[in-house]
Amino acid sequence: MKIFTAEQIRACDQWTVQHEQVSSLMLMEKAAGRCADWFASQIKSERFWIFCGNGNNGGDGFAIARMLYRKGFDIDVFIDFKNPEYSEDARINLQKLKEISGVDIHDFRQVSEMKFKQDTSIVDAIFGSGFHGSLSLDYQKLIAFLNSIQANKVSIDIPTGLSADGLSDSESVFIADHTLSLQFWKKSFLHPETGNFCGKVHILDIGLSPEFIQKTDTSQYIISDSTVQKIYRPREQFSHKGTYGKVHLIAGSYGKIGAAILAARAAVRTGAGLVTVQAPECGFSILQTACPEAMMLSTGNIFSENLHYEEGITYGIGPGLGTESETQNAFLEFLKKINKPIVLDADALNIIALDNAHLELIPKNSLLTPHPKEFERLFGTSANSFKRLEIAKENAEKFGIFIVLKDRYTQIITPKKTVYYNITGNPGMATGGSGDVLTGIITALLAQKYSSEEAAILGVWLHGKAGDDAAKMNSEEALIAGDLPESLGRVFNELKNSHYKKTTK
Ligand SMILES: NC(=O)C1=CN([C@@H]2O[C@H](COP(=O)(O)OP(=O)(O)OC[C@H]3O[C@@H](n4cnc5c(N)ncnc54)[C@H](OP(=O)(O)O)[C@@H]3O)[C@@H](O)[C@H]2O)[C@@H](O)CC1
Numbered sequence: 001m002k003i004f005t006a007e008q009i010r011a012c013d014q015w016t017v018q019h020e021q022v023s024s025l026m027l028m029e030k031a032a033g034r035c036a037d038w039f040a041s042q043i044k045s046e047r048f049w050i051f052c053g054n055g056n057n058g059g060d061g062f063a064i065a066r067m068l069y070r071k072g073f074d075i076d077v078f079i080d081f082k083n084p085e086y087s088e089d090a091r092i093n094l095q096k097l098k099e100i101s102g103v104d105i106h107d108f109r110q111v112s113e114m115k116f117k118q119d120t121s122i123v124d125a126i127f128g129s130g131f132h133g134s135l136s137l138d139y140q141k142l143i144a145f146l147n148s149i150q151a152n153k154v155s156i157d158i159p160t161g162l163s164a165d166g167l168s169d170s171e172s173v174f175i176a177d178h179t180l181s182l183q184f185w186k187k188s189f190l191h192p193e194t195g196n197f198c199g200k201v202h203i204l205d206i207g208l209s210p211e212f213i214q215k216t217d218t219s220q221y222i223i224s225d226s227t228v229q230k231i232y233r234p235r236e237q238f239s240h241k242g243t244y245g246k247v248h249l250i251a252g253s254y255g256k257i258g259a260a261i262l263a264a265r266a267a268v269r270t271g272a273g274l275v276t277v278q279a280p281e282c283g284f285s286i287l288q289t290a291c292p293e294a295m296m297l298s299t300g301n302i303f304s305e306n307l308h309y310e311e312g313i314t315y316g317i318g319p320g321l322g323t324e325s326e327t328q329n330a331f332l333e334f335l336k337k338i339n340k341p342i343v344l345d346a347d348a349l350n351i352i353a354l355d356n357a358h359l360e361l362i363p364k365n366s367l368l369t370p371h372p373k374e375f376e377r378l379f380g381t382s383a384n385s386f387k388r389l390e391i392a393k394e395n396a397e398k399f400g401i402f403i404v405l406k407d408r409y410t411q412i413i414t415p416k417k418t419v420y421y422n423i424t425g426n427p428g429m430a431t432g433g434s435g436d437v438l439t440g441i442i443t444a445l446l447a448q449k450y451s452s453e454e455a456a457i458l459g460v461w462l463h464g465k466a467g468d469d470a471a472k473m474n475s476e477e478a479l480i481a482g483d484l485p486e487s488l489g490r491v492f493n494e495l496k497n498s499h500y501k502k503t504t505k
């Protein structure tokens with residue numbers, strides 16, 4: 001699914017009006033209708049306080065107010081009495097609302113004097129994609145007041161004060177529990193500094209031109225279920241374990257053998273034909289007990305100092321590996337021998353980060369899976385996650401690598417500087433070892449002849465879906481990394497069913 005900038009969304013809006021025989025007023029009616037239906041079906045409140053600005057976001061708010069009133073809800077609308085200028089469509093919808101005697105319209109400055117009933121939901125239709133600059137003092141006070149009261153809060157299109165494309169200059173931003181985003185994800189929803197204001201994001205299809213969407217280029221995408229269904233290949237009937245590749249995980253050291261176990265369990269559950277763990281002997285008995293499906297190769301006594309290289313193997317290196325000098329030397333020598341894509345995580349990245357020249361040793365099309373701190377060690381600090389993404393793009397291109405930047409919405413950055421955001425997963429996965437599982441998953445996919453790009457996209461999606469399945473079983477709080485490989489089976493079943501549903505009657 002494409003992510004467009006605010007400017008592209010505006011162009012899409014205009015294209016739809018020009019080419020699809022709908023007026024902008026009809027589009028607003030459709031958008032408001034989708035929002036009103038969502039409120040009526042998802043929200044328990046009897047009454048709504050709807051705050052409307054002077055542009056088309058406010059216009060949506062006026063139309064939503066009218067529709068919710070007709071559905072039987074108790075509605076109060078708040079506007080800026082000091083500013084009588086409205087966009088044309090907002091003006092028409094405000095006029096329609098004024099014709100309804102049952103809806104009270106107040107100046108938003110009066111809100112703090114009004115009695116707030118507990119079951120009221122607050123709707124923010126103040127500013128959307130047209131917001132720029134910063135808020136006036138009166139609006140800042142309003143947002144501070146709304147943020148301070150306990151209520152269910154919903155933003156239309158974008159929380160007021162946020163910009164669609166990155167950080168905004170606004171001092172205050174409306175904090176939503178839900179954001180009803182029209183047609184598209186916005187980039188700012190996907191980054192921590194801005195996404196935190198959006199609550200749960202719901203994308204409402206308002207029927208903007210599919211032709212425009214298809215023909216308009218972007219370099220940023222959401223990984224949608226349909227993307228993943230296109231990548232996924234079911235297993236062949238006449239196959240054997242050789243068909244599904246040989247994985248070697250170079251992982252674990254004294255005190256961190258669990259990392260190797262988690263990666264190995266993930267690799268076997270992702271369907272790799274044969275999995276071997278290269279680890280120090282101190283971990284053998286626990287590894288062979290915890291994951292009997294995997295074979296073992298000794299790399300040392302309590303840490304790795306002697307790594308085994310063979311042709312035809314797909315390597316995943318780093319979880320719990322340690323950074324002792326012997327391990328560093330062994331790993332860097334090992335890197336020089338490899339000329340096909342590998343997966344590098346955790347301590348493998350920390351060793352590479354010790355010297356910039358090490359980056360040159362990474363085989364082209366390899367996948368690096370840093371969390372933000374590891375990324376910083378590799379490529380330097382950045383002021384915010386938007387700048388970090390730009391640094392990631394430059395380095396992915398420069399070194400010909402895929403960077404899987406792990407976060408709430410993990411970003412995959414390709415050597416061509418395309419960005420894929422993953423929206424599966426949940427905060428239950430913020431627990432030690434979940435990254436090790438991802439290494440096992442991606443390495444197993446690479447071994448099964450998925451391309452690096454496919455392995456990254458399918459891998460992060462599967463990982464997040466496994467997290468969602470595990471959270472459903474165990475709650476987000478009780479989710480542990482070891483649950484993730486156990487959930488993969490249900491996720492694959494679902495994926496396979498949807499694949500067959502697409503290809504059979
Ligand atoms: N996607 C779609 O196809 C569809 C989109 N739709 C909806 O349209 C929305 C976009 O509408 P929009 O372009 O009118 O912008 P909007 O967010 O209302 O803001 C502009 C107004 O706010 C003002 N203003 C701005 N910054 C300000 C500030 N700091 N402080 C004070 N004022 C400020 C600005 O004033 P100006 O700068 O012009 O003086 C102007 O009056 C979009 O988010 C969605 O809800 C649907 O209706 C139908 C289909």
Ligand SMILES: Nc1ncnc2c1ncn2[C@@H]1O[C@H](COP(=O)(O)OP(=O)(O)O)[C@@H](O)[C@H]1O
Nearest residue numbers: 371406407408425426427430432433434435436
């Ligand atoms: N709040 C969150 N929502 C979704 N996914 C998350 C969240 N927090 C962490 N994750 C995922 O969990 C994994 C954590 O990886 P990492 O930090 O390397 O853990 P570890 O080093 O303990 O294995 C990443 O894939 C990340 O995307």
Ligand SMILES: [K+]
Nearest residue numbers: 124127156158
């Ligand atoms: K809004």
